[in-house]
Amino acid sequence: MTHHIRQLFGTGYVTVFLYLSAIMNMVSAVTHYSVPEEMDEGSVVANLATDLGLDVKSLNTRKMRVDVVANKKYLNVNKDTGELFVLERIDREFLCPWKTTTSCFLKLDATIENPIRMFNIEVEILDINDNAPHFRRGTMHLDISESSPVGERFS
DSSP, X not given: OHHHHHHHHHHHHHHXXXXXXXXXXXXXXXXXXXXXXXXXXXXXXXXXXXXXXXXXXXXXXTTOEEEESSSOOOEEEOTTXXXXXXXXXXXXXXXXXXXXXXXXXXXXXXXXXXXXXXXXXEEEEEOTTOOOOXXXXXXXXXXXXXXXXXXXXXX
């Protein structure tokens, strides 16, 4: 019976399966953070080293770096403290100009060497102007002429 199982699954298939499972676990693990847009430069987002389980003392020797995927480098890591901080003020409307999306993410790759490890990080940029408008009256009735020019404004 054992011989038949070995023939069906083979040691090569099991090895490939375990290898792919390990890769998928590494790739699918994403660390999430949320920050309000327009935070001051130098503001700390989180302690990245602590959250990733890394020794802060080894960040310089292991050459830790943070690379932004397809955007400007808004965030960086302090190799002395392990803190992820704002390098440049983030404008949500500039970063995610499409009004159809309700969420806006900045994707980062954190890399360390000796041995090489990569971490996927997503930072959600929260809109600080997310208050719904308030009107004095619930309903307003306007009589607008069909001959009104396009773009005309009404008080």
